Amino acid sequence: xxxxxxxxxxxxxxxxxxxxxxxxxxxxxxxxxxxxxxxxxxxxxxxxxxxxxxxxxxxxxxxxxxxxxxxxxxxxxxxxxxxxxxxxxxxxxxxxxxxxxxxxxxxxxxxxxxxxxxxxxxxxxxxxxxxxxxxxxxxxxxxxxxxxxxxxxxxxxxxxxxxxxxxxxxxxxxxxxxxxxxxxxxxxxxxxxxxxxxxxxxxxxxxxxxxxxxxxxxxxxxxxxxxxxxxxxxxxxxxxxxxxxxxxxxxxxxxxxxxxxxxxxxxxxxxxxxxxxxxxxxxxxxxxxxxxxxxxxxxxxxxxxxxxxxxxxxxxxxxxxxxxxxxxxxxxxxxxxxxxxxxxxxxxxxxxxxxxxxxxxxxxxxxxxxxxxxxxxxxxxxxxxxxxxxxxxxxxxxxxxxxxxxxxxxxxxxxxxxxxxxxxxxxxxxxxxxxxxxxxxxxxxxxxxxxxxxxxxxxxxxxxxxxxxxxxxxxxxxxxxx
Numbered sequence: 001x002x003x004x005x006x007x008x009x010x011x012x013x014x015x016x017x018x019x020x021x022x023x024x025x026x027x028x029x030x031x032x033x034x035x036x037x038x039x040x041x042x043x044x045x046x047x048x049x050x051x052x053x054x055x056x057x058x059x060x061x062x063x064x065x066x067x068x069x070x071x072x073x074x075x076x077x078x079x080x081x082x083x084x085x086x087x088x089x090x091x092x093x094x095x096x097x098x099x100x101x102x103x104x105x106x107x108x109x110x111x112x113x114x115x116x117x118x119x120x121x122x123x124x125x126x127x128x129x130x131x132x133x134x135x136x137x138x139x140x141x142x143x144x145x146x147x148x149x150x151x152x153x154x155x156x157x158x159x160x161x162x163x164x165x166x167x168x169x170x171x172x173x174x175x176x177x178x179x180x181x182x183x184x185x186x187x188x189x190x191x192x193x194x195x196x197x198x199x200x201x202x203x204x205x206x207x208x209x210x211x212x213x214x215x216x217x218x219x220x221x222x223x224x225x226x227x228x229x230x231x232x233x234x235x236x237x238x239x240x241x242x243x244x245x246x247x248x249x250x251x252x253x254x255x256x257x258x259x260x261x262x263x264x265x266x267x268x269x270x271x272x273x274x275x276x277x278x279x280x281x282x283x284x285x286x287x288x289x290x291x292x293x294x295x296x297x298x299x300x301x302x303x304x305x306x307x308x309x310x311x312x313x314x315x316x317x318x319x320x321x322x323x324x325x326x327x328x329x330x331x332x333x334x335x336x337x338x339x340x341x342x343x344x345x346x347x348x349x350x351x352x353x354x355x356x357x358x359x360x361x362x363x364x365x366x367x368x369x370x371x372x373x374x375x376x377x378x379x380x381x382x383x384x385x386x387x388x389x390x391x392x393x394x395x396x397x398x399x400x401x402x403x404x405x406x407x408x409x410x411x412x413x414x415x416x417x418x419x420x421x422x423x424x425x426x427x428x429x430x431x432x433x434x435x436x437x438x439x440x441x442x443x444x445x446x447x448x449x450x451x452x453x454x455x456x457x458x459x460x461x462x463x464x465x466x467x468x469x470x471x472x473x474x475x476x477x478x479x480x481x482x
Contacts, residue, residue, distance in 0.1 A: 013446050015235045019417040022472040023235060026413040027126050029473075033409075034402050036122055036129045044110040048133040051111075052140035057103045059150050061172035068097050069178045069197060070143055071185055071249050077138035078121070078130070080358045082151070082176045083252060085200040090160030092204050096256050097174045099141050100150035101132070101359035101366045107384040116391075119399020121361040122406050125227035125235055125414065130361075137360045145176045152356075152369045154256050162207025167259035168376045169369075186245040205248025208255055217350035218304030219247075220324055227414045237414045237447045253357045254349065260372050261352035265340040267375040271368055271389055273355050275331040277347035278303065282326055289323040293460045303327065304350075315430040316460030318442065322432040323459070333364060333393035337386055364396050412475035415448045419470035419477055426482050429465045431457050441465060441479070454481035 015023055031038075040048070068082035082097040105111050115131055122129040130137050143149050151174045157166045189198050212219075228236050257273070264270025278286075283303060290297045290306070293316040297306050307324055310317040328348055333355075334341050346353040356372060359365040367385055374381045429441035429452070438453045441463065457463045464482035471477075 013237055013418050015237070015414060015417045016421065017234070019420050019472060020234060022420075023413055023417045024126060026472055026475060027124055027410055030406055030409040030413070030475075031124065031129065034406055036402070036406065038127060038129060040133050041110065041114055044114040045133050047109060047111045048104070048136050051104045051106075052135045055103050055140070055150065056106060057150075059100070059103075059171035059173050061170060063095075063153060063172040064148055064175040066095060066174065067177045068095070068143070068174055069180060070145070070176050071180045071182060071201075071245070074181045074183070077134075077142060077144070078360045079143040079176070079179070080360045081253065082143045082174065083201075085197060085204060087200070088157055091158045091162075091165070092200065094154070094156040094158065094204065094252060094255070096154040096156065096252060096357070097143060097151035097172075097176075098154065098256075098357055098365075098369060099143055099360050100152055100171060100369075101136075101141055102370050103150045103171075104136055104141055105132070105366065107382075107388070115363055115366075116395055119363050119395050120403060122399075122403050124406060125229055125410050131363065132360060141360060143174070143176050145179045148173050148175050150174075152373055154259065156255060156259060158204065158207070158255075162204065162211045164255060164259055167263070169260075169263075169372050170377060171373060182243055182245045182249070186243040189245065201245070201248050201252075205244075205251045208251035209247065212251075212254075212350070213302075213305060213308075215350040216302050216304055218302070218307050218327075218348050220307060220321065220328055220348075227410055235414060235417070237411070237418060254353070256357055257353045257355060258349065258351050260354040260356040260368055261344075263372045263375050264354060264368070265344060265352060267371075267381075268339060269337045269375075269381050269386065269389070270354060270371045271333055271335040271364060271392055272341070272344055273331065273346055273353050273364075274334045274341075274343055275328070275345075275347040276343065277345070277350075278327040286323060286327060289459065290320055292458075293317075293320050295320050315462065318430060319432045319460040322440070333396050335389040335393055337389060362396075363399070364392055367392055409475055412477070413472055415450065416470040416472045416475055416477050418446055418448060419467050420472055421470075422467050423469060425467050426464050427467065429463055429479075431459055431461050431463060434459065448477070450477045450479050452479045452481055457481070
């Protein structure tokens with residue numbers, strides 16, 4: 001007998017006011033446990049203030065007449081990317097300006113040392129632990145509107161099918177004319193806007209998505225569980241599905257990263273973002289999971305196309321999306337100076353790929369930008385950059401571990417805060433994964449993912465669970481199957 005369908009609409013829930021103090025204390029404890037400090041060393045901070053006022057390096061080219069614009073989450077100040085889109089025959093021209101962090105961070109400086117130790121910006125619900133001091137990341141180096149900033153400008157040409165036909169990158173002064181957010185762009189497109197910028201973004205994004213399908217690439221449509229802080233100081237936990245405008249915007253960044261990887265491979269020096277393709281065993285397990293959940297997987301359809309077709313409001317599809325995480329494992333960074341490595345592709349992108357579009361928030365991008373600009377302009381890659389490349393993968397791996405730990409621990413604490421005081425209540429949930437002892441469920445009416453003890457139920461089935469305990473200080477929720 002088929003199980004009744006449960007509609008899992010995007011949900012959000014506010015943390016009760018009585019739990020806020022305990023939750024803030026837990027966030028602070030997580031940072032202390034992970035060794036995350038909001039304070040910058042005095043020498044590095046002084047250096048940041050000095051170079052912000054007087055950058056050591058300034059581009060010769062002036063492209064401030066190009067009306068770049070940015071698209072970021074609302075309220076963002078650390079703006080890495082700005083774009084300008086135009087038609088080019090049947091295709092398009094993308095000019096993608098990336099914050100010129102190397103203009104401010106000199107190799108061997110105190111600021112360079114601290115950023116290598118930090119690796120990336122760590123986002124906690126209440127505060128952000130930045131890679132760079134805010135005087136740089138949210139001011140002097142950020143591509144904020146109506147100010148002149150140094151940038152690495154990528155110039156990409158695409159044909160009528162969205163294939164990159166040429167790419168080059170150079171340093172230039174730029175000026176963004178407007179700061180936009182995803183919801184605003186999406187609402188304008190949905191309302192039938194005649195703003196050429198948004199229509200070009202949609203057109204390019206959809207062509208690049210079609211190229212991704214043709215390559216066999218895949219993206220995981222996992223509902224994003226995130227903790228957000230409101231203007232009133234409270235916190236909310238929500239499942240937030242991305243809007244199409246985010247996918248279109250992401251395709252601009254992916255195209256740039258693919259162009260960067262090609263430059264590096266051709267030049268024989270650089271650092272790639274790599275991930276192995278799913279193994280036959282993993283694909284076999286995923287196919288069996290699809291069959292067990294009653295999800296049709298036509299013969300000859302790629303796993304990427306199947307994942308793109310899944311409906312996050314269908315509990316059986318949701319369970320299969322969680323199962324698909326086993327296909328997206330093993331991502332890392334591969335540095336090389338000489339012949340390109342044998343393993344050079346990113347399995348989900350289905351092509352070589354490099355991180356070069358977020359240098360304000362991620363260490364590796366700073367090195368990739370310098371390499372690509374040197375290669376593109378026919379210059380030698382600086383010796384200090386070549387010398388640093390072999391150590392970057394481990395620095396990034398360490399910071400990735402910290403970022404994942406902070407995100408998970410803060411989400412766990414917020415889940416506990418949502419359920420604190422509801423001990424003994426029975427809630428509805430959908431089984432999304434099986435564990436060695438018990439199973440993982442997603443609550444239907446609250447944005448909570450948790451482990452449940454007791455007998456397992458079928459993947460995708462709906463079950464009743466009882467809240468046994470919710471410890472905010474430990475970030476722990478105890479549920480058992482009713």
